[in-house]
Amino acid sequence: MSKRQSQKYKIDRRMGENIWGRPKSPINSRPYGPGQHGQRRKGKTSDFGLQLMAKQKLKGYYGNITEKQFRRIYAEAQRLRGNTAEQLIGLLESRLDAIVYRAKFVPTVFAARQFVNHGHVKVNGRKVNIASFRCKPGDVIEVREKSRQMALVLEALESQERDFIDYVDVDAKAMKATYVRTPDFAEVPYPVRMEPNLVVEFYSS
Structure with a gap:
């Protein structure tokens, strides 16, 4: 069983979003990143940065999935017929x-x-x-x-x-x-905006 070392709410703070929509999330009262530099103004995020953030957010939402496991799920989605982003969500939800x-x-x-x-x-x-x-x-x-x-x-x-x-x-x-x-991406009740198309771009680049 893989272990996630950081507390789950640190993911919320790192992403700057309440990704599970929970009322206890610290992002509700502290809408900025963790650490002493968390409140600094952020510059424009690169395309790669946006893709990485989308991947980390989607992976983090499903809990203890490791990078290796997530990459394997993506590879399977890529092999299936149809839209890879939709297939990725379908595999995660199943x-x-x-x-x-x-x-x-x-x-x-x-x-x-x-x-x-x-x-x-x-x-x-x-x-x-x-x-x-x-x-x-x-x-x-x-x-x-x-x-x-x-x-x-x-x-x-x-x-x-x-x-x-x-x-x-x-x-x-x-x-x-x-x-x-198997649900379509639009049916999945994510509390925040997920962008599986950017996840596909991240792994394809």
């Missing part, structure tokens, strides 16, 4: 931890990875503890029976912080979700 997060079984993408790794989730009736497991349309993801009374799960399902989405059909009472289809 990860088991992403679907657990979209189903509101947990409050954050980081909690989703840990929740899966600790064996609290079943896919089509079988326990799966690999966060990067690729789900296919029609797969049924559910919280294991012994884990359904966890405060983390109950609070997340009742939270009004996020809405349910069309491409994951959730039965909150049964704590089951069906991955209906």
